[in-house]
Amino acid sequence: MASEFARSGILFRFIMKKERFRSLLWLVGVPCFTFIITFALDDLYPTQQARDGMAEGMRNPAMTAMVGPGDLDHYTLGAMTAHQMLLFTAIIVGLMNILLVTRHTRGDEEKGRMEIIQSLPVGRLSNLHAMLLMVCVSNLLLALVTGFGLATLPFDGMGLEGSLLYGAVLGGIGLFFAGVAALFAQLSGSNRGARGYAITLLVIAYLMRGIGDVTVEALSWISPLGWVTKAQVYAHNDWWPVCLMFLGSAIGFAGAYYLHSIRDLGAGFLNERPGRKQASPLLRTPIGLAWRLQRTGTIAWGIGMLLIGLSYGSVLGELESFFQENEMMKQFLAEAPGVSLTEQFISKIITVMAILATVPPVMAMNKLYGEEKRNRIEPVLGRAVSRTRLMTSYGLLSAGNGFVMLSLAAIGLWAAGTAAMEGKLAFGMVYSAAIAFYPALLVMIGTSAMLIGLLPKWNALVWLYLFYSFIVVYLGGLFQFPEWVAQISPFGHIPQLPVEEMDVSKVWLLTAVAILLATVGWMGYKRRDLHG
Amino acid sequence: MLKTTDLVKRFGKFTALNGVNIEVNQGEIYGFIGPNGAGKSTTIRILLGMLKADAGEAKIFGQDAWKEAVQIHQRMAYVPGDVNLWPRLTGGEVIDLFLSLRGSRGKQVRKRREELMERFQLDPTKKCATYSKGNRQKVALVAAFASDADLYILDEPTSGLDPLMERVFQECILEAKREGKSVLLSSHILSEVEKVCDRIAIIRQGEIIESGTLAQLRHLTRTHLQIETRQPVSGLQALAGIHHLEQKGHTLALQVDADELDRVIQHVSPYGIVKLESAPPTLEDVFLRHYEDAGGR
Ligand SMILES: Nc1ncnc2c1ncn2[C@@H]1O[C@H](COP(=O)(O)OP(=O)(O)OP(=O)(O)O)[C@@H](O)[C@H]1O
Ligand SMILES: [Mg+2]
Numbered sequence: 159m160a161s162e163f164a165r166s167g168i169l170f171r172f173i174m175k176k177e178r179f180r181s182l183l184w185l186v187g188v189p190c191f192t193f194i195i196t197f198a199l200d201d202l203y204p205t206q207q208a209r210d211g212m213a214e215g216m217r218n219p220a221m222t223a224m225v226g227p228g229d230l231d232h233y234t235l236g237a238m239t240a241h242q243m244l245l246f247t248a249i250i251v252g253l254m255n256i257l258l259v260t261r262h263t264r265g266d267e268e269k270g271r272m273e274i275i276q277s278l279p280v281g282r283l284s285n286l287h288a289m290l291l292m293v294c295v296s297n298l299l300l301a302l303v304t305g306f307g308l309a310t311l312p313f314d315g316m317g318l319e320g321s322l323l324y325g326a327v328l329g330g331i332g333l334f335f336a337g338v339a340a341l342f343a344q345l346s347g348s349n350r351g352a353r354g355y356a357i358t359l360l361v362i363a364y365l366m367r368g369i370g371d372v373t374v375e376a377l378s379w380i381s382p383l384g385w386v387t388k389a390q391v392y393a394h395n396d397w398w399p400v401c402l403m404f405l406g407s408a409i410g411f412a413g414a415y416y417l418h419s420i421r422d423l424g425a426g427f428l429n430e431r432p433g434r435k436q437a438s439p440l441l442r443t444p445i446g447l448a449w450r451l452q453r454t455g456t457i458a459w460g461i462g463m464l465l466i467g468l469s470y471g472s473v474l475g476e477l478e479s480f481f482q483e484n485e486m487m488k489q490f491l492a493e494a495p496g497v498s499l500t501e502q503f504i505s506k507i508i509t510v511m512a513i514l515a516t517v518p519p520v521m522a523m524n525k526l527y528g529e530e531k532r533n534r535i536e537p538v539l540g541r542a543v544s545r546t547r548l549m550t551s552y553g554l555l556s557a558g559n560g561f562v563m564l565s566l567a568a569i570g571l572w573a574a575g576t577a578a579m580e581g582k583l584a585f586g587m588v589y590s591a592a593i594a595f596y597p598a599l600l601v602m603i604g605t606s607a608m609l610i611g612l613l614p615k616w617n618a619l620v621w622l623y624l625f626y627s628f629i630v631v632y633l634g635g636l637f638q639f640p641e642w643v644a645q646i647s648p649f650g651h652i653p654q655l656p657v658e659e660m661d662v663s664k665v666w667l668l669t670a671v672a673i674l675l676a677t678v679g680w681m682g683y684k685r686r687d688l689h690g
Numbered sequence: 691m692l693k694t695t696d697l698v699k700r701f702g703k704f705t706a707l708n709g710v711n712i713e714v715n716q717g718e719i720y721g722f723i724g725p726n727g728a729g730k731s732t733t734i735r736i737l738l739g740m741l742k743a744d745a746g747e748a749k750i751f752g753q754d755a756w757k758e759a760v761q762i763h764q765r766m767a768y769v770p771g772d773v774n775l776w777p778r779l780t781g782g783e784v785i786d787l788f789l790s791l792r793g794s795r796g797k798q799v800r801k802r803r804e805e806l807m808e809r810f811q812l813d814p815t816k817k818c819a820t821y822s823k824g825n826r827q828k829v830a831l832v833a834a835f836a837s838d839a840d841l842y843i844l845d846e847p848t849s850g851l852d853p854l855m856e857r858v859f860q861e862c863i864l865e866a867k868r869e870g871k872s873v874l875l876s877s878h879i880l881s882e883v884e885k886v887c888d889r890i891a892i893i894r895q896g897e898i899i900e901s902g903t904l905a906q907l908r909h910l911t912r913t914h915l916q917i918e919t920r921q922p923v924s925g926l927q928a929l930a931g932i933h934h935l936e937q938k939g940h941t942l943a944l945q946v947d948a949d950e951l952d953r954v955i956q957h958v959s960p961y962g963i964v965k966l967e968s969a970p971p972t973l974e975d976v977f978l979r980h981y982e983d984a985g986g987r
Contacts, residue, residue, distance in 0.1 A: 269774050270770075273770050274768065278788060279760050
């Protein structure tokens with residue numbers, strides 16, 4: 159049995175060495191992010207009175223669905239930080255762990271790098287075991303740095319126990335999703351598949367918690383992200399959710415060990431269908447080939463967007479009745495003239511959904527460079543397909559993709575919303591509010607195209623830009639950023655229908671910017687060397 | 691040393707191996723030949739404990755290839771045909787990783803490592819991302835030959851090497867053989883294996899169709915001859931072992947069974963040979979011959 163783990167230590171050091179910069183980046187980044195947020199919140203809401211005001215604003219189902227329940231009756235700086243930031247940070251940590259684990263397990267296996275490793279006197283489970291050690295060490299470090307760091311901040315209401323729990327929840331959720339990823343890395347036969355399934359589970363956990371916190375309580379008890387809020391950090395400080403996370407992680411890894419020990423190298427358990435013998439006529443064009451490569455992913459994302467829309471929509475009914483019962487609340491949240499609170503919430507939700515809907519089209523565009531790096535573009539370009547035609551194909555495909563994603567999210571939101579509100583939600587209002595974001599989405603695709611043309615090595619920067627947009631939108635209300643901070647992002651320029659007025663000139667302007675960016679990228683792409 | 695008995699491997703409904711038997715003895719170089727998709731790599735990966743056989747046995751050093759993989763691998767080295775490495779590491783770093791995972795260290799190993807890098811003309815300071823296919827293969831070859839193994843399993847290890855490097859490679863395995871080590875060498879080119887192998891097995895569609903020493907397989911191999919003579923040759927048809935004879939005035943193109951070669955040359959030489967070209971038998975010929983034999987039986 160011991161031989162199954164032979165030489166895990168060397169592999170562990172090897173993975174650590176390869177990951178040292180990336181790990182360091184997020185072991186410093188996540189805690190620093192947390193500390194900065196805490197300082198900012200203290201700055202913005204310095205008195206208990208100010209915080210109580212914020213707490214009142216949070217006391218409605220819409221906010222609960224978004225950020226989870228919090229200790230609104232004792233909204234200390236600690237309770238506020240945990241309420242506003244912990245869930246959000248937990249999702250990022252979960253994502254990091256999923257990417258980390260799949261990269262070094264199924265990823266290395268798929269790329270054929272495990273072939274020689276496994277031919278050496280290395281146990282069948284050694285690499286997986288090294289990965290477990292790696293995630294244990296890094297999540298433990300993350301928990302300790304965050305926990306002790308928070309405890310040393312000079313604020314009231316952030317005691318040692320709460321601070322350590324804050325860190326432990328982050329480490330725990332990281333381990334949990336590392337376990338999930340390890341399991342899917344065995345089940346799925348491809349890296350994309352493993353990553354996709356694990357991230358899907360993360361999203362489902364978030365949605366389940368959102369719906370559960372507002373309606374069916376049981377749902378948030380079985381969601382691992384529900385456990386994050388159930389720890390009641392800086393309030394009751396319950397440690398049992400962290401234990402649940404460890405348990406879940408242990409089950410995930412145990413399952414992964416078992417499955418790995420009985421399977422063939424390179425094989426999975428979820429079967430992929432055999433491919434076609436002949437290319438369909440569509441596949442013979444570059445746009446057809448690009449579509450074929452992305453089909454599965456696009457369909458999965460489409461379903462995901464629809465589900466996200468439906469989940470948010472299902473909360474709307476609850477929200478409507480809540481506002482009707484709370485006259486005081488209405489006064490407190492100074493209503494904009496002629497706009498209901500529900501509509502305000504809808505416009506906020508749509509902004510978030512629009513940013514999410516930008517992920518799949520940007521992925522579709524980046525695929526052009528991904529394929530190039532894997533040397534798969536050369537055969538296509540070798541066959542009398544010009545580069546301009548190729549890039550245009552990818553661009554059009556991703557523009558279409560974005561339109562579909564936005565539409566699906568809007569349709570989902572409307573369908574569930576109108577059911578929950580007994581038919582009082584106008585489709586045109588929801589749909590136009592969503593489609594208004596299309597130009598911003600195009601700017602993102604244009605940015606990606608520009609980077610592929612001019613700075614291909616830096617093409618991941620577009621994700622940073624999108625992430626920035628997300629932060630600005632998601633946390634904008636909380637931090638009251640100055641105007642220009644939001645305006646750096648194309649999403650900051652879109653009028654938030656139905657609360658704000660439509661502004662057609664902005665639509666044209668953003669579209670023009672998108673086309674300009676794409677053209678620059680297109681010219682660069684024509685001229686530069688292929689990588690690979 | 692290495693022995694498989696009736697190996698069967700299925701991928702879903704597809705049967706990749708259907709009763710494969712091979713045996714490699716101590717101190718011999720064993721050639722494992724077959725066309726693309728015949729099942730060479732599948733057999734080898736079962737021997738390495740990466741795939742689990744559906745039926746049959748695979749043993750190395752008398753131990754089970756799946757269950758006792760780690761113990762077996764301590765005395766064995768492997769080079770795949772398609773070497774994939776970590777793009778951001780240098781060749782030297784990767785070789786060191788492989789050597790340390792094997793537990794080989796010490797002055798002796800380092801010396802051998804340097805010497806092999808010299809012989810294969812490998813620059814160990816370059817990142818793997820910048821290596822060509824052949825250079826990545828050299829990394830794996832250096833790591834394999836620098837370690838002190840009793841058995842080498844090499845799956846088309848020369849598919850990316852130029853002729854010069856292929857020579858170096860052949861020297862390396864012949865040296866290993868002289869030290870009493872065994873080698874299992876797969877390829878889809880018969881002539882390449884012929885030069886170094888003591889015995890060969892030919893696999894096709896998951897079944898071993900022929901195996902034995904080269905002398906035993908001689909009857910399977912045909913040499914292609916192109917001959918130009920001063921006078922037109924006559925009476926060739928009467929000789930045994932001649933196939934696909936084409937005669938155009940003074941030039942002849944024909945295939946001769948290896949064991950009939952001597953008689954054919956003797957027959958032709960009185961006519962005055964101006965030019966003689968011969969090409970080694972290809973795998974295809976072996977198959978053709980095999981089916982002709984099977985049909986005739
Ligand atoms: N993981 C797998 N799933 C399904 N079929 C497979 C798998 N691996 C191999 N095969 C099939 O098994 C057969 C044998 O493949 P194998 O790789 O052993 O051939 P090979 O003799 O090494 O060929 P080559 O000379 O091209 O390397 C092939 O038809 C191949 O398509
Ligand atoms: Mg092969």
